Amino acid sequence: MGETEIAGALERGLANALARVSLPAPEGLRRLTGGATMESWRFSSGGEDFVLRRAPSLSFMAGRPFGHATEAAIIRAAHRAGVTAPEVVVELTPDDGIGSGFVMRALPGTPDPRAILEMGDPAQLLREVAQDLARIHSLNRKSLPGDVPEMDYADAVAGLAEQFEEAGADRPIIALGLKWLQDNLPEPVEPVLNHGDYRLGNILAEDSHLTGVLDWELAHFGDRHEDLAFGCMAVWRFSRVERPALGLGPLEDYLAAYEAASGVGVDRERFRFWMVYRTVWWVLGCLRMASFWRSGDDRMLERVVISRRTSEQELDLLLLIEEDAPEEERLRPVPRAADVAEPLGEASAGELATAIAEWLGTVKERMEGHDRFQLAVARNALGMIARNDAGAMQVEDAALARELLAGGKSLASPGMLARLRRAALDKLAADVPKYPMLARARTLWMGED
Structure with a gap:
């Protein structure tokens, strides 16, 4: 239909x-x-x-x-x-x-992250975001429905591990992230209402003022640091990865504004835990999108394309936890990318995908509304096929994932970090080469400009 x-x-x-x-x-x-x-x-x-x-x-x-x-x-x-x-x-x-x-x-303002990031006073908007989040966290439990769930941290991490098993348990970087969460689980604190999805894309803004907060389907009671951290994930900063706080400004400015509005101090270690937790949560959420499509419950093209965004989160996850690796491993050179042979003979699957994507570009102006958006998603999907065909990568490694999750190997294992860095770079270059953190990782890991 x-x-x-x-x-x-x-x-x-x-x-x-x-x-x-x-x-x-x-x-x-x-x-x-x-x-x-x-x-x-x-x-x-x-x-x-x-x-x-x-x-x-x-x-x-x-x-x-x-x-x-x-x-x-x-x-x-x-x-x-x-x-x-x-x-x-x-x-x-x-x-x-x-x-x-x-x-x-309907509320005034735009939800478009790129339009919001171009507004003239991002510092003002960041303060208003911090103040709004503090109001959410101050909501009285008695004013809310009785079936809003409360997060048990250990149960939540165990749930992520179950999702990993259901998805094949064969991604080493995700296994490494799960092991880190298990080893760094914080003590519970007094729960507050979390919005659960507070980030660019779910807020409305106009003239550098916050005008709305949308998408409350993930609301729950839990640690306020989770809400603070989620919007600061690299994926939600869009083109402004150098601005850690929602792509709008410095992290310290954001946390200071929140502390002033809420009267509650922010624990930086708890903040880091929830950054890692939500990155693992989102990478597994991306993987699940493919299962929604396969089941027939939702055959929207976006589902299968979002499933390939796992590569974004795997790279971000490695950047978050690699600081715990020994210095000699962080300084170890990343292996160079494998050489790719030039195609010969008839067109490859990747070249066919490129040809179709180029043709779709010629009919873009005839499309309107959501159909035009879907056409752009289709071209992205074809680009993924073309780049993956050229690279012919093998990203699954169930044996290594099991060893990392069990603690038999870690970032202290000689060459492990360099190996995972190379895999993350290659996979992301094939899936989403324009993801801003890819360029930053190349600079950090390989000294490339």
Whole structure:
């Protein structure tokens, strides 16, 4: 079913839902780009703009800690407390016939990370982000739904290990990260409400001011340092990897603003633990995207492409934990890349993929909305095929992963760090060669400009 047909079905169900709050039928319904898990659709009703947040299928909600009714209640509580959360207008019901979700009043500002990073006063926006996060962490538990989960740190790390096993347990760098988490598990602290996904891409901004915080589906009670760390991961800094705090500025400025707003000090060691934890969490989340696609629950092209972003997180994870390696291992030269033979004879699979990607570029201007976004994703996928075909890499090594996870080998093992660095560089160069941290890693590890 194409975007136009889906929009037609949604209009009928939305009209049903909106009527419950005395709003007229939707107009101008259109799919918004982005969103690794949920769909977002923007529309007008009665002269105002709204956004529908919706699961792509009811089965997609299976296994989640809570449903959209609880998410909507969390957002309502945050909105009442002065957090820059949207106003929830109405939740969908089964009778609406369009799945699970809710409607929010649209907020001003853009969610586009690159547009936000170009705004004139990033320091001001960073302060407002820190203040907003402090408000979220101060929410009274009694004002929130009773089924919001509380994280047990040890259980959470064990859950990541289970996901690793389900995904094949054959990625050495992920195994190394899991072992580090097991060895560095912190003592529990008084839990606060965590947004769970507070980062560029999930905030709205306008003229260097924070105007909204979106996507509360991962909210839970836990360590405030987890929320602080997640937005600082390299992947969420986009093009501004030199600005550790959400791509907006220095980490110390961010943490100082948070401490001033919350009245609570930030423990730098706990912060580092949650940086590593969330990097492992996200790399495994990327791997799971392929299983969603294979199951048929969600056959969106984005799922399989996101699954290849594991290479980003593997490199970032190695950068986070390699400082624990002995100095002689950190100084050991990285092996040079293997030579790749020039193709001969008929076109290779990679060359076919390149040809298709080039042709798709010629029809880009004929596409609109989410279809145009999907075309760009398709071209990225074809580029991955072409580059992987040229490199013919072997990234899985179950035996080594088991040894690292068991502690039989580590970053202290002679040559291990250099070997993993080479593997991370080669894999990322094939999957996402424009990822900004790739250039930084090459400079740090090989002295390349």
